[in-house]
Amino acid sequence: MTPDATALSARLLAWYDRERRELPWRAPPGVAADPYAVWISEVMLQQTTVAAVTPYFQAFLARWPRLQDLAAADLDEVLHAWQGLGYYSRARNLHACARLLVAEHEGRFPAAEDDLRALPGIGAYTAAAIAAIAFGQQAAPVDGNVIRVIARLYALDEPLPRARQRIESLAKALTPARRPGDFAQALMDLGATVCAPRQPRCPACPWHQACAARAQGQAEAFPVRPPATIKPLRLGVAFWLVRSDGAVLLRRRPERGLLGGMMEVPSTPWRTEPWPLAEALALAPVAGVSWQPLPGLVSHTFTHFTLELAVVAARVGVPAADAGVWIRPRDFAAQALPSVMKKVVRLAQAAPVTGRKRPAR
DNA sequence: AAGTCGTGGTC
DNA sequence: TGACCAAGACT
Secondary structure, three states, rough: OOOOHHHHHHHHHHHHHHHOOOOOOOOOOOOOOOHHHHHHEEEHHOOOOOOHHHHHHHHHHHHHHOOOHHHOHHHHHHHHHHOOOOHHHHHHHHHHHHHHHHHHHHOOOOOOOOHHHHOOOOOHHHHHHHHHHHOOOOOOOOHHHHHHHHHHHOOOOOOOOOOHHHHHHHHHHOOOOOOOHHHHHHHHHHHOOOOOOOOOOOOHHOOOOOOOHOOOHHEEEEEEOOOOOOEEEEEEEEEEEEEOOEEEEEHHHHHOOOOOOOEOOOOHHHHHHOOOOHHHOOOOOOOOOOOEOOOOEEEEEOOOOOOEEEEEEEEEOOOOOOOOOEEHHHHHHOOOOOOOHHHHHHHHHHHOOOOOOOOEE
């Protein structure tokens, strides 16, 4: 480290010792972090806020306190515990990683960054985070916070993602040999609480004096991002099919791809062109029933497209085989339903199938 | 290497 | 209200 880097990292660590946040996965000062807890938290925190992760993390560790417990769980249980958190491949990779470690690594995490990086669901960021936080290695995890802080500190005008290499080497150069895990968390805390994307609180920043972007009065202008691409709109028609006993037809999505392995209300494919009703109904899970369009639309924005689902509903007596599984709405809680499908359920239940009065009771 | 992969909060 | 964005990984 250069003298500058030494002074900067010392100042940040002093700030961290003062302002450190208590988080459920964070070990008390001086206590070694549990690699298992660090791993779970870091995977959950991928592209996900602390507020969203916290209840999931606590439920996860209460249910599967050790790596061996998670490895012994069924994938379905893990997916269910993950429902609502998004990026569901994380749950499958988490489960696969637990089983791999138990089967082939004596149930222990490797301490080396490279070995961690080779595990399913652990990329460059998470490998560095575990190595630094759980094993005290001089690794430098680079997440969105670190990118922002470093880009501002040095007023890097090279746009992302090209600037990433430079940011990684600058972050590494700032990382001290002592307390690298605390330094990494300090950098991320700084980005989360002070060096925020909008309206950074520069006067409260321990790097205030050194910050080049701040000196230009342009902190918010960094990092430089390429213009965002517009999200296309995709359309579909969902089939809300109610059996005479009240159970609703659901099906499991393919293992890979969008919402992989999660449950869904059956629907047409999601495409750019509108669906004429007759064309959509030709793809219904059962034929010969009377489909009734429900008022309203389900709108849901994914990372790279917006989805609008119309919903048609019908009652059926004898269902076709192989169409899916019949679940009573009261048992939906036990299903791994992604948020977009919960919206479909909400819409369908707000507008029950008419044409037949529900039995008064 | 650019596209794919969720969701909820924020302004 | 819609666009941005969050402790990224995988292909």
